[in-house]
Amino acid sequence: MDKKQIQEKVEQVFKENNLYYEWDIDYNDGVVEIHIDLGDWKHDHIYTDYLMREADFLLIDEQVTYEDGSDCYGSTHFYKYNEELAHLNRVKHFVERNSNGSDNR
Numbered sequence: 527m528d529k530k531q532i533q534e535k536v537e538q539v540f541k542e543n544n545l546y547y548e549w550d551i552d553y554n555d556g557v558v559e560i561h562i563d564l565g566d567w568k569h570d571h572i573y574t575d576y577l578m579r580e581a582d583f584l585l586i587d588e589q590v591t592y593e594d595g596s597d598c599y600g601s602t603h604f605y606k607y608n609e610e611l612a613h614l615n616r617v618k619h620f621v622e623r624n625s626n627g628s629d630n631r
Contacts, residue, residue, distance in 0.1 A: 527607045529553050535607075539581045545574065558583060558605040563591075564598045571601065578605050582612035 527535075533551055536558055540549070548561040560578075562570050575585050583605035592600035 527556070527609075529556060532556055532558065532607055535581055536583075539577050543577055545577075547574070556607060557586070558607075560603045560605070561591075561600075562603065563600045565600070567597050567599065571599075571603070574603065578603075579611065580615065582607055582609075582615055584608040584611055 529551060536549060536551070539545065540547075547563075547565075550559045551557070552559065558578075560574060562574065565571050565574075571588075578585065584607075585603060586606050587604040588601050589604075590599060590601045
């Protein structure tokens with residue numbers, strides 16, 4: 527996936543989910559950096575990781591930039607597009623669309 531496609535995919539994730547964090551793409555290696563300042567550990571950090579994983583980006587690192595012992599902290603999340611994850615997500619979504627919830631044995 528080229529850098530323009532990465533940018534468009536990240537912009538789509540942000541738009542569809544009303545995310546407001548600052549983010550950048552390292553155009554040398556395609557790593558997406560998302561900066562979350564004073565975000566709740568579950569509602570901001572884990573939720574963003576989930577959304578990016580659903581968009582085929584694998585979390586490769588997280589660097590804490592601020593913490594005070596509460597549930598909120600600041601960090602930069604680093605993601606890389608992952609073709610294997612993209613394939614698994616396509617399979618997962620196919621199964622979800624074609625499953626009626628019954629046991630098909």
